[in-house]
Structure formats: C-alpha cells, structure tokens
Amino acid sequence: MNITIVGPGAIGSLWAIKLLQAGHNVSLWSRSTDNSIDLSLDGQASLSFSNNNIEKLSASDLVIFTVKAWQVEQATTPLLQYLDSDTILMFMHNGMGAVDNIATQIDAHPIVLATTTQAAFKPSHNNVSHTGIGQTQLGAFNLKGQQCTFLVDVLEHALPAVSWNPEIKTALWTKLAINCAINPLTGLEQIKNGELADQRFSEVLSSIIKELTQVMQAESITCSFDELETSVKQVIQATAKNNSSMKQDMFYQRKTEINFITGHLIKTALKHQIEVPVNQKLFAQVKERENSWNHQD
Ligand code: KPL
Numbered sequence: 001m002n003i004t005i006v007g008p009g010a011i012g013s014l015w016a017i018k019l020l021q022a023g024h025n026v027s028l029w030s031r032s033t034d035n036s037i038d039l040s041l042d043g044q045a046s047l048s049f050s051n052n053n054i055e056k057l058s059a060s061d062l063v064i065f066t067v068k069a070w071q072v073e074q075a076t077t078p079l080l081q082y083l084d085s086d087t088i089l090m091f092m093h094n095g096m097g098a099v100d101n102i103a104t105q106i107d108a109h110p111i112v113l114a115t116t117t118q119a120a121f122k123p124s125h126n127n128v129s130h131t132g133i134g135q136t137q138l139g140a141f142n143l144k145g146q147q148c149t150f151l152v153d154v155l156e157h158a159l160p161a162v163s164w165n166p167e168i169k170t171a172l173w174t175k176l177a178i179n180c181a182i183n184p185l186t187g188l189e190q191i192k193n194g195e196l197a198d199q200r201f202s203e204v205l206s207s208i209i210k211e212l213t214q215v216m217q218a219e220s221i222t223c224s225f226d227e228l229e230t231s232v233k234q235v236i237q238a239t240a241k242n243n244s245s246m247k248q249d250m251f252y253q254r255k256t257e258i259n260f261i262t263g264h265l266i267k268t269a270l271k272h273q274i275e276v277p278v279n280q281k282l283f284a285q286v287k288e289r290e291n292s293w294n295h296q297d
Helices: 010-021 054-058 069-082 151-158 168-189 193-197 199-218 225-238 245-251 262-271 277-292
Strands: 002-006 025-029 036-041 047-050 062-065 088-092 111-116 119-124 127-132 136-140 162-164
Touching (some): 002 054, 002 069, 010 025, 010 047, 025 054, 111 168, 136 151, 168 199, 168 245, 168 277, 193 199, 199 225, 262 277
Parallel strands (some): 002 062, 062 088, 136 162
Antiparallel strands (some): 036 047, 111 136
C-alpha cells in the first residue's frame, strides 16, 4: 500500500519503519522542511523516507495521523485538498473528541480510529526506541470506515498485535480513563507512573475512577468501578518506570493533551449532568500550569 504518516513523533516513526519493513511504500508528512528524513529503530541501519511530498501524499491509500489530539485539526485540514475521497484516514492519539471536531470536513473518507499500547521513545530526531510491546485496536468512525477491517492484516503483519474492535468507543474510553487517572497526577507531581501505586495516591485515584465510571456508564459503556480500577492499577504497574506523556509535556513546558483527556471527560459529564469535582480540579491545575507558560488556546 501507499501510506503516509502525518506526525512522525515516536509512535508515528515506529509505524513508519515497521510498515516500510513490511514492504509498503511509506512517506512522511511533518513540520520539518527537509524533503527526506532518515530514521533508525533501536540502533539498526537508518531508513530513508521522503517528507512532505505532495505526489506521494496524493497517491496514498492510507494516511495515518499520529499527531497529538490538539494538532489533529491543523494537521488534517490543509491536506484534504490533495486526497481522493477513497483515501482512508486513520487517527491514532491519546484522548477523545479531536476527530469529532472535524467530522463534517472529512466524512467523505473512510475513517478509522486506532488506540495503541505500543510504547516508543525518540531520544533524538532520527532515532526511535521501541520501549514497550503492546496492542493496537482499530475501529470504524463512520460507515465507510466499516469497510476497512482488512487494515488489521496490513498492520498486524508490520507490528502485531492488531485487532478490529466493533466497539472502538469502549476501547477509546478505557484508554481515556487510564490517561485521566495517570497523566494529570504524574504531570503535576512530576513523578514516574509507578509512584502512583503509593498509598498517598489511593484516595484521589479512587475518586477519579468513581467519577469516570459514572460518566462512562452514562455513555452506555459497559464498565464497573472494579474493572476500571484493575485496568488502571495494571497499567501503573506495567509502565512503572515510564514517564507519562503529560509528565514529559509539562517538564518541557509544552502544550498538554489535557483538553482531550480530562477535558473530554468533563464535557461528557456536563452533557449528562454528572458532577466530576476531582477531575475538574486536576483539569484546572494542569490548565493553570499551562497558562503560566503562555500556551493559551
Ligand atoms: O498513555 C500513556 C501516556 O503516558 O500518555 C500511559 C498509558 C499513561 C503510559 O505512560
């Protein structure tokens, strides 16, 4: 397949390399003005990708957007003029709500949402480390997206495990719940994920999860407090030594994904008239920190 990866950060670069190695024609689209980018995975020989090539973009069968949720609109809109309506758009990022914001602009395309627990890190511009083996779930965002189940084979061949989830909303909400529990606390406290297993966080985590359970149930997601708590604890343990993405963003004073993580939870809670004071407090604290760096929306 002809595939373009928009936003070759850690996860985007990992997919670019794996898809190229699986035999696909892969090109990149990024903020860099270079017309080619070399990437090396875990110290292997570098692979060369063309970058920001309009011809390659136009010829794409699949465009995978691995930008942050808050960059989805600005990354997608300018590219639409070059894409045929048959081109599949796939979005893979933390948080929810970003694709809904541009749904009317992109609805002519087959749209696929993806969530992954693969972990990658980019120690430098041209190097990628695959730091954790995970799973990737795909699901349709629109009717045309339902025709794209074959992408499971394409992606599975490149970087397993990949599955199709007809209830992708449940998978996205579960990941959102994990991010609501882990990201703001690790960001504000500047601690590694594993430190959340400490007794001093048990009450706040429990309150966050209680609020999440109420909102998710109101969204008709089948879940219980115990299940969510188990999932959150498992991820805290499995990623104990990791720095969460929000910890990193806050350390480097970069704009965070809070609007599409806790912000999405709060928006949904409001719709159902559910009070989520603990999540609201964390949201306000992260926003206050962000605003102090002059990164207003
Ligand atoms: O997705 C993550 C993130 O850091 O954004 C978790 C699962 C919390 C792992 O660090």
